[in-house]
Every structure is written in structure tokens, then in C-alpha cells.
Amino acid sequence: FNFTISENNNYYLPIQYRWVDMSYENHNIIINPTNPNIIGYSYSDGTFNSKNKAIYEYFERLCCFTPPTLIYDKPKGYQIDYDQLGIDWSNSMLNGKTKYWVNGHSIFSDNKVRIPYNFVFYGKPLDDMGKYLGSSNGVALGKSNKDAFRRALREYIERDVLLTCWLNKGRDLFQVKLNPYIGVSPYLLRHGITIEYFVYKYRVNNNFIVWCQLTNPKNEKAYQSSGFAAKLDIEEAIKHALSEAWGALKYKEENIKSNNLNILKDIQNYYFDVNNSNKIKILTKYTKIYNYSNLTNLSNIGLRDKYQEIISVDLSIPELRSQGLYCQKVIGVGGKSMVFDYHLASDMPKYLPLA
Structure with a gap:
């Protein structure tokens, strides 16, 4: 900004x-x-x-x-229901039909579309079938609707790609060896913290998708953390992902005794705990080593090749819009969406790194 x-x-x-x-x-x-x-x-x-x-x-x-003041109890025209939202991977029970709907906009076909209310907003809005599906994944703030959409789209792509790669145990991820000083604090090097970068084998909409994993072998309660990025420039993506991972690790180091009971904290604490390290390794089981210098040659996948449709939902509230702040949520039909009510196979970690 x-x-x-x-x-x-x-x-x-x-x-x-x-x-x-x-x-x-x-x-x-x-x-x-x-x-x-x-x-x-x-x-x-x-x-x-x-x-x-x-x-x-x-x-x-x-x-x-x-949530908006206008909601709908009937779908109208084009609609995206639970089976098209990319949440089938979670193995959650989704019996019954959507009870309430909100308006969205389809980018490819330029039409209005309705999607489930409780997929957009946190918690269990209006007790819609008792499903907890809302999250801020694929949500971004911007200085205009266009800017917010661009940022939200980039985050959605990042989450969709990494989620898919983790569920496939790293088959489409490259483990990249590179100059460790790119964006790295000298503190990390002095304290022997291991830095690993994983990059998706394609660019998507010209974005590099990066996952940074930090491991501190000297601290069993602040052992590992993750950061993520989707950027047009690979060096910017690496720096951003590293910054996220480092902030999370440092926060835990200084708050070891925190007992905050929150699903997002549960996820982070799972990765901070050295006792879960072997389970976590399954996420990178099939990754391949790749040279940093070759990353600029990665093939690009366009939006229309990857997704059947891109849906945007305007989450802007008037009080923020009046201050020049806009908010959008993006969903890709044909991709995977992050939810936090999930059950993974027995050989997988209890949680995925996204929080």
C-alpha cells in the first residue's frame, strides 16, 4: 500500500x-x-x-x-454450492442443502452468482446446517476493489496450490537450494536455524508459489514454522515467505508458556512441537531438488487453464470504504479451498501448515 x-x-x-x-x-x-x-x-x-x-x-x-444486511434463502440463477467449492478433500460431513446465500461475481462469464453464506463468513452464520466453513483464506484488503481482488486472487492461488501439493505429499514441489542470505536475518545463521524453500513446479498466472520452512533444532517447543507467498518476482516471494515463517517462530520463542486455545494456535503449536516432526515430513516426501537459477524458466499456467471459474465476493464494509479500504474474497472453481474442519489420512499430520 x-x-x-x-x-x-x-x-x-x-x-x-x-x-x-x-x-x-x-x-x-x-x-x-x-x-x-x-x-x-x-x-x-x-x-x-x-x-x-x-x-x-x-x-x-x-x-x-x-456479514451483509442482504442475504438470501433461495438460490437464483447461477450458483456455486458445497460440491463446487473445493472442500471435498476435508472429509467433512456436508449433508443437506445450503440454507442461506450471498451474492458474488463470476469473473470469466461476468455474471452474478450466489454462494453459501457460511463459506464466506466466520463461525456459523445463521446456524446454516451447523457447518463451520468460513475463513480469511483468499481474502485481501486493497486501496480499490481491483487492487483488493488482485491481492485476494494471489492469496487464493497460493493456498490452493500448496494445499494440493501437501495432500499429494509434495509431488509437485521443488526443494530449492539457494543463497541463504536472500532476506535472511543474521540471527538465523548464528543460531543454526535451518531454512528450506519449496517452490511449485509451475508459475500460476505468472506468480511463483513459495513455502518456507524454518527448523530450530535447539528449541523443542518452538521447533518449526512456515511462511508462504505468491509473487511475480521469485526473490520477493522468497523474502516474504521467510519473513512470515520467522515472525511465527520468533513469536513462539517468546511465548512458550501461552495456553491460548484456538484452532489456529493449535495448528501452529502442532508444528512448533518437535514430537510431530516425523509426521510433518510426509508433506515433502516426494519433492525433488531444483536449482534456483532455473526457476525463471518455470512454465506458466493461465487462470482459465487452471480454473473453471473465478468467483469474487465484495466484503467491503461502508465504514472502511469511506477511508479508502476495500476487501474482496476470491474462490476458484476447480481448485481447493482451505477450511479448518478436516480429517486427514492416518499417515498424514493432524494439521496442515496453513493457519
Whole structure:
């Protein structure tokens, strides 16, 4: 973003949308005092921009918790139901039909489309069949609807690709050996933290998809963490993924005794625990070694070749739009969507790295 958000902007939001700053030391934590599930986090590098990252994440989650006033109890025209949302991998019980719908927009065919309400918003909105499907995966904030869509699309592609690769035990991932100093803090090198990069064997919509895995053999309770990125530039993707992984690992190192019971924390804690390391290795069982210098030659897959349709849902709330902030959620028909109610095969980890 080429603009900043300050505490003055927060002042003009309705009370129920306002955040409080719970940051400390190198951790930016922005949280809603009445709903602690609405939270934004970033590891601080001492700049105002790093604080903004936490605020942007907060607003993305706020939008996912703020449903529109207009909902529908009947599908109309083009609709995308549970069986087309890419959640069959989760092995969750999805009996019954969708009870409530929200409007979306199909990008390829340029039509209105309705999708299940509880796939877009957190929790169990309106008690729709008791299904917990909503998440902020594929959701992004931007300075216009177009900008928000572009960012959300990139995140959706990243999550779809990595989810598919993990379920296939790394068959389509390259393990890339590269100069370890790209974006690396000297702290990592001094403390013997292992850095591994995995890259999808294709570019998608010209984006490189990167998974960074950090392992700290000296700390059995903050043992491993992950970061992800989808960027047009491979070096930017590597730096971003590394930054995410490093922030998560550092946060855990400084909060070993935290007992926060939250599904996202459960996922992170599973990977922080050295006792789960053998199970986690299955995700990279079939990866192949690849040279960093050859990554620019990866073939590209276009959106229309990978997906049957791209759906966007406008999550912008008026109070943010008036401040120049827009929010979009993107879903690819024919891809996989991340949900957190899943049951994997017995040889797989209990959780996947995405939180």
C-alpha cells in the first residue's frame, strides 16, 4: 500500500469495529476487545509499515466477521454450492442443502452468482446446517476493489496450490537450494536455524508459489514454522515467505508458556512441537531438488487453464470504504479451498501448515 493507517482512522470507526493495540517488544498485535478472534499480527521491524501489516490483517478478519444486511434463502440463477467449492478433500460431513446465500461475481462469464453464506463468513452464520466453513483464506484488503481482488486472487492461488501439493505429499514441489542470505536475518545463521524453500513446479498466472520452512533444532517447543507467498518476482516471494515463517517462530520463542486455545494456535503449536516432526515430513516426501537459477524458466499456467471459474465476493464494509479500504474474497472453481474442519489420512499430520 502507498498509504498509511493511523490511530486517527480507528477513532472514526464505530465502536464495535475499533481495534486496540496490544503490541509489545517486536510483536505488533491489533485486536478487537469484544471479539478476540478479530486479530491482526505482524513481526515488527521498527517501521510504521510493519504495524500497518497487522492492521490490514485485522481489517480483513473484521470484514469476514461482518456479514451483509442482504442475504438470501433461495438460490437464483447461477450458483456455486458445497460440491463446487473445493472442500471435498476435508472429509467433512456436508449433508443437506445450503440454507442461506450471498451474492458474488463470476469473473470469466461476468455474471452474478450466489454462494453459501457460511463459506464466506466466520463461525456459523445463521446456524446454516451447523457447518463451520468460513475463513480469511483468499481474502485481501486493497486501496480499490481491483487492487483488493488482485491481492485476494494471489492469496487464493497460493493456498490452493500448496494445499494440493501437501495432500499429494509434495509431488509437485521443488526443494530449492539457494543463497541463504536472500532476506535472511543474521540471527538465523548464528543460531543454526535451518531454512528450506519449496517452490511449485509451475508459475500460476505468472506468480511463483513459495513455502518456507524454518527448523530450530535447539528449541523443542518452538521447533518449526512456515511462511508462504505468491509473487511475480521469485526473490520477493522468497523474502516474504521467510519473513512470515520467522515472525511465527520468533513469536513462539517468546511465548512458550501461552495456553491460548484456538484452532489456529493449535495448528501452529502442532508444528512448533518437535514430537510431530516425523509426521510433518510426509508433506515433502516426494519433492525433488531444483536449482534456483532455473526457476525463471518455470512454465506458466493461465487462470482459465487452471480454473473453471473465478468467483469474487465484495466484503467491503461502508465504514472502511469511506477511508479508502476495500476487501474482496476470491474462490476458484476447480481448485481447493482451505477450511479448518478436516480429517486427514492416518499417515498424514493432524494439521496442515496453513493457519
